[in-house]
Amino acid sequence: MxxxxxxxxxxxxxxxxxxxxxxxxxxxxxxxxxxxxxxxxxxxxxxxxxxxxxxxxxxxxxxxxxxxxxxxxxxxxxxxxxxxxxxxxxxxxxxxxxxxxxxxxxxxxxxxxxxxxxxxxxxxxxxxxxxxxxxxxxxxxxxxxxxxxHADRAMSRAIHTGLALAVAGMALGFLIPIQGKAETALTTSGQQVSLSSGHSVGVPDGGPGLPLTQWSTTGGDLRVPHFVGMHGLQVMLIAALLLAALAARYPRLRDDRTRARLIAVFAASYTGLIALVTWQALRAQPLIHPDALTLTAAALLAALTAVATATVLATRPGPDRRI
Known part of the structure; x- marks a missing residue:
């Protein structure tokens, strides 16, 4: 052992x-x-x-x-x-x-x-x-x-798209000092210090937040798109692994070209998700309290993803020209 x-x-x-x-x-x-x-x-x-x-x-x-x-x-x-x-x-x-x-x-x-x-x-x-x-x-x-x-097309595409998503997420982190407002805060010893910016939009930092992440529950929080984007790499890799595992049960997924196209769909959808949570945060809206406009955009994104996924699964790949 x-x-x-x-x-x-x-x-x-x-x-x-x-x-x-x-x-x-x-x-x-x-x-x-x-x-x-x-x-x-x-x-x-x-x-x-x-x-x-x-x-x-x-x-x-x-x-x-x-x-x-x-x-x-x-x-x-x-x-x-x-x-x-x-x-x-x-x-x-x-x-x-x-x-x-x-x-x-x-x-x-x-x-x-x-x-x-x-x-x-x-x-x-x-x-x-x-x-x-x-x-x-x-x-x-x-x-x-x-x-x-990677020998598997889907995993190779997951690496390519995942890295691109991660870089986008890191770049979104620069929105925080640009968008945030200067404020004052206290250290644990009670000393008042000046801060050049903050993570929250529409509310000061330090208010009510989600467990563990501490993302604001009263205003927008730019840490959300930063986190979602930065770890898009892991999400894409997990998606490729799940598709490979499902291929043993569903013959349609055994062609790695089909799985690669699905990864492309997921990557596009995930890009839409990053844009959505960025837009939501910039509108000073908490992640867990979306308004009707945000919910409508999310529903549209989900519908487009479903249609694209169904289209890929319904399209039979041509002959494999890989040498």
Whole structure:
């Protein structure tokens, strides 16, 4: 049994080393943050101080593992993709460490307008690292877009579209400082500080929020499209895996061209979803309280997705010309 379990584990450990080291550090931070959530009762803008490091650790661990798996697949330009993944690993680690350090200090890692030299340096480093993370992913998406990275067409298309969605989600994160309004807030020690922006639209940060995510339940929240887009990569990969699993039961899905076309439909639909939640947030509307206009748009998106899916399933693919 140990041999059976050990072989996959050894393969995973041979994936991109910087990324896997980053993932290991995120898992360690996940443990520390969980302990902090249990033992540390300090609150920052209405949320436990260790909640943000917890969320960053989960997000970075999931994304880093996904990238490491992708780069283990045969592809051209490996030196470039490996270097870009190293940039992601280092900048992702640095950003998350800043979030954790600021949480431990009971102060803000985002939008802090402090004049203290240490705070200003961390803010500059954090902002530049965020930009590098997005640019590294954009370059990876471009390099892999022009090649078949998986034997299965559907999985290859899921990787291509998923990376594009992730880059879009990261770019949407820049809406937050652009759209947000300056405000003041208190650190856990009671010190009043100025913040250059906030996540919420139409309401100040720190109000009622959803469990765990803390997305606003009284106004718009730009973290929603940022999160939905950034993890579109994982959603597309899961969709491809589900289609492959369903192929054993439904013969129509056994042709990988059909599954690839369905992935294209899902990607287009997911793009529509990102646009929808972005539009909803910018209209100062909580995710869980959509108005009639938002519900109508969502219903139209669902109907178009259903029609496109039915069309793909009803169309029989021609002969496979793949060599």
């Amino acid at each position: 140990s041999t059976v379990l050990g072989t996959p584990l050894r393969r995973v450990m041979q994936w991109h080393r910087p990324l896997m080291l980053m993932v290991a550090s995120m898992l360690l931070l996940l443990v520390v943050s969980t302990i902090g959530l249990v033992l540390d009762d300090r609150v920052l803008l209405g949320a436990p101080v260790w909640l943000k490091p917890f969320k960053f650790a989960v997000s970075m661990a999931v994304y880093g593992t996904t990238l490491a798996w992708m780069l283990s697949l045969p592809h051209r330009g490996r030196k470039w993709t490996s270097g870009l993944a190293t940039v992601f690993a280092v900048t992702g680690f640095v950003d998350t460490v800043i979030v954790a350090v600021q949480a431990a200090r009971g102060t803000f890692s985002h939008f802090h307008k402090s004049t203290a030299p240490a705070e200003k340096i961390m803010l500059v480093v954090f902002g530049n690292a965020v930009l590098l993370i997005m640019l590294a992913n954009l370059a990876l998406a471009i390099i892999l877009a022009f090649q078949r990275v």
